[in-house]
Amino acid sequence: xxxxxxxxPLEYAxxxxxxxxxxxxxxxxxxxxxxxxxxxxxxxxxxxxxxPHFRTQEENMKDFLEKRKESYxxxxxxNDTNINLALxxxxxxxxxxxKYDDLLPICIGNTNYMLTEFPYSAPFDxxxxxxxxxxxxxxxxxxxxxxxxxxxxxxNDVGILEELYDMGCKMQINxxxxxxxxxxxxxxxxxxxxxxxxxxxxxxxxxxxxxIYDRGMAAIIKKIGIDYAEKITNNSLLLFK
Numbered sequence: 001x002x003x004x005x006x007x008x009p010l011e012y013a014x015x016x017x018x019x020x021x022x023x024x025x026x027x028x029x030x031x032x033x034x035x036x037x038x039x040x041x042x043x044x045x046x047x048x049x050x051x052p053h054f055r056t057q058e059e060n061m062k063d064f065l066e067k068r069k070e071s072y073x074x075x076x077x078x079n080d081t082n083i084n085l086a087l088x089x090x091x092x093x094x095x096x097x098x099k100y101d102d103l104l105p106i107c108i109g110n111t112n113y114m115l116t117e118f119p120y121s122a123p124f125d126x127x128x129x130x131x132x133x134x135x136x137x138x139x140x141x142x143x144x145x146x147x148x149x150x151x152x153x154x155x156n157d158v159g160i161l162e163e164l165y166d167m168g169c170k171m172q173i174n175x176x177x178x179x180x181x182x183x184x185x186x187x188x189x190x191x192x193x194x195x196x197x198x199x200x201x202x203x204x205x206x207x208x209x210x211x212i213y214d215r216g217m218a219a220i221i222k223k224i225g226i227d228y229a230e231k232i233t234n235n236s237l238l239l240f241k
Contacts, residue, residue, distance in 0.1 A: 005043075005218035008226055013047035013236035014040055014213055015108065016090065016115060016146055016172055016200025020071040024053040026204045033075050036203060036211045041081045043214040047240045049108050049200075050075075051115050054089040056096045064089070065105055086240050090146055092117045093131060103139045108239045115172070116143045124153045124160050129167070136168040144170045144198060149177045149187060161195045170235075172198040175216025176209075184219065191220065191228050197235045 018026025019036050027033040040048060050072065054064050072087055079085070088108035091097065093116050107114045114135065122128060135141045145164065148154050148171045154161055161171065173196050178184045190196045199220075203211035221229050 005214040007044045007214055007217055008221065008229070009044075010226075010230060010233045011047065011237055012043075012045045012213065012217065012233055013049070013198075013240065014045050014200050014203075014211070015049040015088075015144070015198045015236055015239060016051055016174070016202045017048055017211070018052055018090075018202070018204045018209075019048065019075070019211075020050050020052050020068065021075060023067055023071045026052065028205065030074055030078060032206055034078060034080070035206060037079065037081045037083055039211045040201070040203075040213055041083055043212075045083065045213050047084045047086070047236065049086045049088045049115075049239060051088045051090045051108070051200075053117075054091045054106055056092055057094045061100055061106065084240050088113075088115055088239075090115050090117050098131070098134065103135070103141050107141060108144075110241055111142075111239050112140060113142045113144055113170070113239055115146050117146050118151070120150050120152075122151060122153060124151070124164075129163070132164065132167060132169060142168060142170060144172050146172050146200075147174045147177075147202060148190075148196075149173055149183055155183075155186065158190070158193075158195070161190065165195060170197040171195055172200055174202045175199050175213055176201070178216035178219040184223075188220070188223050191232075192224060197232065199232055199236075 021027045021030045021033040086109035089106040
């Protein structure tokens with residue numbers, strides 16, 4: 001698939017993907033994974049974080065890491081793109097995550113940034129804040145809240161986002177949200193307030209949540225300027241050291 005939007009030449013990064021083959025509800029096989037990487041490359045993306053679902057209530061970290069390594073080794077052996085890859089996870093937060101002594105193995109690349117997911121109905125109340133504080137202060141992990149546009153509690157109260165940021169959390173949006181008028185207007189305001197730090201496609205398959213990066217980034221650049229795209233890109237590059 002060729003890009004419909006010629007983006008300015010930045011070192012674009014997709015930090016939320018389900019491209020690893022056969023590990024979750026994302027890519028079904030190696031051929032699909034390679035096609036998804038090529039689609040992103042054709043849109044100007046040069047860095048991709050591989051973040052399969054880690055469902056903490058269903059499997060233990062050791063089993064997850066073993067499956068992830070097997071899938072990654074397969075993809076890496078056949079990858080013929082120039083995309084820089086970093087391993088990570090989309091970590092579904094339950095009480096079981098706190099039984100581990102070390103969360104760095106499920107952070108992105110060689111960093112302490114961990115992509116986190118909550119139930120969409122999460123109230124982001126005192127209990128949620130307590131868990132996030134444990135990540136920041138006890139585990140020395142920086143939580144990245146995935147697809148914040150999906151949580152009504154966050155979209156209805158910017159104050160919560162500001163508290164999360166002050167605590168040390170970062171926020172990620174899915175670029176597909178930029179194609180919904182009212183949502184995109186709100187997210188652009190959040191970007192300008194420095195309450196959005198990363199973007200991703202959250203791509204799953206070729207026919208479902210396809211890896212479309214350029215349209216959303218082009219909308220950000222058109223509406224509020226390339227400086228914001230550069231800031232997001234620079235944030236993202238910290239994950240690919």
